[in-house]
Amino acid sequence: MDFPVFHLDFLGNRMLIALIAVLHVWINHAFAVGAMPLVTALEWWGYRSGDDRWDRLGYRVLTVCFVVTTTFGALTGVGIWLSTSLVNPYAIGSLIRIFFWAWFIEWLVFVTEVLCIMIYYLSWKPMARRKKAHIAVGVALSVASWVTMAIITAILGFMMDPGSWLARESFFSGVFNPIYLPQLAFRTPVAMIAAGWLALFLAYFFTRSEPDLRRRSVRFIALWSLAWLPAAVAGALWYWRAIPVWMAGNVPVALGTQRFAAWYDQLLTVLAAMVVVVFVTGVFGVVLPRRLPRVALLVPFALTLVLLGSFERVREFIRKPFVIGEYMYANGVRVADLPLLKEEGVLHHATYARVREVTDSNGVAAGAEVFRLSCTRCHTVSGVNSVTDRLGGLYGPGAWDRDTVKYYLVGMHTARPFMPPFPGTDREAGALADYLVDLQRAPRPALGAQDVGARPGAAGPIGGGEEG
Numbered sequence: 001m002d003f004p005v006f007h008l009d010f011l012g013n014r015m016l017i018a019l020i021a022v023l024h025v026w027i028n029h030a031f032a033v034g035a036m037p038l039v040t041a042l043e044w045w046g047y048r049s050g051d052d053r054w055d056r057l058g059y060r061v062l063t064v065c066f067v068v069t070t071t072f073g074a075l076t077g078v079g080i081w082l083s084t085s086l087v088n089p090y091a092i093g094s095l096i097r098i099f100f101w102a103w104f105i106e107w108l109v110f111v112t113e114v115l116c117i118m119i120y121y122l123s124w125k126p127m128a129r130r131k132k133a134h135i136a137v138g139v140a141l142s143v144a145s146w147v148t149m150a151i152i153t154a155i156l157g158f159m160m161d162p163g164s165w166l167a168r169e170s171f172f173s174g175v176f177n178p179i180y181l182p183q184l185a186f187r188t189p190v191a192m193i194a195a196g197w198l199a200l201f202l203a204y205f206f207t208r209s210e211p212d213l214r215r216r217s218v219r220f221i222a223l224w225s226l227a228w229l230p231a232a233v234a235g236a237l238w239y240w241r242a243i244p245v246w247m248a249g250n251v252p253v254a255l256g257t258q259r260f261a262a263w264y265d266q267l268l269t270v271l272a273a274m275v276v277v278v279f280v281t282g283v284f285g286v287v288l289p290r291r292l293p294r295v296a297l298l299v300p301f302a303l304t305l306v307l308l309g310s311f312e313r314v315r316e317f318i319r320k321p322f323v324i325g326e327y328m329y330a331n332g333v334r335v336a337d338l339p340l341l342k343e344e345g346v347l348h349h350a351t352y353a354r355v356r357e358v359t360d361s362n363g364v365a366a367g368a369e370v371f372r373l374s375c376t377r378c379h380t381v382s383g384v385n386s387v388t389d390r391l392g393g394l395y396g397p398g399a400w401d402r403d404t405v406k407y408y409l410v411g412m413h414t415a416r417p418f419m420p421p422f423p424g425t426d427r428e429a430g431a432l433a434d435y436l437v438d439l440q441r442a443p444r445p446a447l448g449a450q451d452v453g454a455r456p457g458a459a460g461p462i463g464g465g466e467e468g
């Protein structure tokens with residue numbers, strides 16, 4: 001507990017990470033990992049068939065991907081590091097320790113990827129007479145894009161299930177965790193398919209005046225996506241089988257809670273309606289405005305984005321209550337430190353807490369700090385997944401009974417297995433209950449980032465000094 005707590009009350013910290021990360025995954029998988037080999041394939045096909053039009057098409061698709069990846073892709077990539085380090089520095093700290101060299105290599109590979117895409121894009125025309133060499137750059141770029149994803153996937157798999165690392169604590173047991181390869185086997189073909197559906201739309205758009213090329217390119221790209229489909233299905237099954245039983249039980253909760261199901265259903269309904277419209281226009285030849293079918297080409301791409309978004313969301317949810325499976329809870333408390341914190345208190349070990357001890361008179365203020373430390377990684381007070389809404393769901397709108405709330409807190413991990421155990425002392429649970437009951441009486445958002453640093457003589461982090 002030796003970092004300040006960053007807290008975003010209206011949006012929630014989880015949502016902050018989710019928005020940036022899902023956008024990044026969309027861009028990374030569709031516009032980079034999948035698109036680079038597809039563009040290289042288009043270029044190669046043009047070279048092989050001696051038909052320049054494929055070359056031009058490849059270049060145009062690449063232009064879109066180049067602009068998107070080097071702007072939004074790079075920004076959201078940095079955004080992930082920024083938001084995850086702010087929201088859960090404990091988890092990122094542990095991951096850096098465990099994957100130290102992988103982290104370093106990831107950076108080298110990323111720089112290589114950026115250099116390759118610069119060279120590949122900027123030299124497309126200058127190297128027109130050296131096609132073979134240029135296609136080789138495209139292959140190198142495709143490999144580098146995939147390797148950046150492959151390294152990160154090792155870490156994502158580890159966070160779900162560290163497997164034998166929990167006993168061995170070696171680098172390679174961490175990298176080759178039980179979920180790594182299955183998840184990579186799923187992500188790779190899905191990225192290829194996402195790029196295919198993206199390119200389908202772009203190609204259609206870029207071939208307005210060339211009906212023959214339009215027909216051929218739509219066919220080429222559709223075949224590309226279909227070819228990857230069996231691998232995606234096989235990867236999905238392998239991945240599903242690698243999910244531990246306790247985690248699989250969280251999947252329905254992940255899909256059903258937090259009103260996620262509602263917007264997801266609505267989105268699917270809209271998309272299904274679009275598919276029906278396309279089908280009717282295609283099969284029955286119903287005359288509709290010319291624009292419609294072109295827009296309809298976005299449907300498969302949009303569906304793939306929904307698939308990727310819900311995949312990431314479910315992946316993040318089902319490992320709860322942990323941020324690193326069976327090693328660290330989502331609130332940054334290491335499983336091994338829980339008994340000590342329960343005995344000595346979270347406040348005692350929180351370097352940046354304004355209140356360091358519960359007394360007879362400071363219940364509400366101490367409780368606010370306990371809330372910040374133990375609950376705000378997942379809950380807000382006034383925004384998304386608000387704790388007062390949740391308590392209202394349990395105890396209704398009437399005045400809550402402080403002791404009932406306290407009783408709930410002490411056993412909250414048994415009531416809701418995706419929540420970690422309350423990490424503090426009995427007195428701290430009482431103070432938190434005081435605070436929550438007070439919030440019901442006088443609603444107010446939780447404060448933002450902590451700004452009070454450790455004072456001389458204050459207790460340090462776990463294993464540190466004693467209270468002065």
Ligand code: HEC
Pocket residue numbers: 257258259320321322330331371374375376377378379385387390391393394409412415416418419420422
């Ligand atoms: C790992 C993330 C996480 C942490 C940490 C966490 N919660 Fe929760 N909590 C959730 C989720 C997710 C829900 C369910 C939301 C829903 O039903 O939509 C929930 C539900 C609740 C509920 C309603 C329970 C019910 O049975 O309906 C209460 C009350 C609650 N949390 C209080 C707390 C308090 C107090 C803390 C801190 C001591 C805390 N939570 C810590 C994720 C968390």
